[in-house]
Amino acid sequence: MTPPRATSTESVDVLRDAFLQYARLERGLARKTVEAYASDLARFVTHVSGQGVTRPDDLQREHVASFIQGLEASGLGARSRARVLSALRRMLAFAASRDLLSHDPLEGISSPRQLRPLPRVLRTDETLRLLDAIPTDTPMGLRDRAMVELLYGAGLRVSELVDLPLAAVDLRAGLLRVVGKGQRERVVPMGDAASEALQSYLRDGRSTLLGEKPDRSHAVFLTRRAGPMTRQNFFTLLRKLALRAGVPPERVSPHVLRHAFATDLLEGGADLRSIQAMLGHADLSTTQIYTHVSRSRLRETIEKYHPRGSGGSGPT
Helix, strand or coil: CCCCCCCCCCCHHHHHHHHHHHHHHCCCCCHHHHHHHHHHHHHHHHHHHHCCCCCHHHCCHHHHHHHHHHHHHCCCCHHHHHHHHHHHHHHHHHHHHCCCCCCCCCCCCCCCCCCCCCCCCCCHHHHHHHHHCCCCCCHHHHHHHHHHHHHHHHCCCHHHHHCCEHHHEECCCCEEEEECHHHCEEEEECCHHHHHHHHHHHHHCHHHHHCCCCCCCCECCECCCCCECCHHHHHHHHHHHHHHHCCCHHHCCHHHHHHHHHHHHHHCCCCHHHHHHHHCCCCHHHHCHHHHHHHHHHHHHHHHHCCCCCCCCCCC
């Protein structure tokens, strides 16, 4: 289905609606992404309408500049302003591709500078302690071990983990077929430990949890009541495991284990492009943050262990 084509006589408001339909139907962007675009662009349309702008080609650089300045004056942070500007840039590129703009209203306007926070990560020994704290003598223990192993051994997002269907698992090849953000599908290899843990759970745990109940969801991971696991259930479970392992629970989350996967791969010598493919990042710049994490770990090692570091004791 092709969204209606905006014409040069139509308003900026109509352009926005056409762009949102394009983003949803042709680009296949995630529902939450389209909703965020809709909210951000509604603010822009309201702003330029108040300045007398009616057609897309009436937009000028000063209209965009005053809009961004207004966002900053309202207290909106740099990260949020950058997100709004990104939505606007995409909409105006859409307009230009349909000959609705004869110039670039964003010329000379740069994204707000923002400090990108480094992701929280666990040390390798902490991750292993977390795994060792999971008993595997019960069906739920087998499930919990397999879930944590997949986060750390395959780098899945928590939504990808809890939504994983049985049909997506190829134990013989050690592969998972995962549907990630924007409904993008990728094939993810599992490490040996993750593959073995998943095989043990599917063989000895899942059928027990299912019992005599019909297998309606065909989800890999089931609750005690044979329903599919949820993100909230797993998040709570992970915090309990952290306490049992003696790892501060505020430092543990599903996303932290995904970060640990990527950071340990990088420090082990994996290249960024491979890590990008396994994580399902659309943009390599998202993956490059792990190079900064790795440097941060090296600095911590020097500070802690070198005799001239802050934690060491040099010769006296």
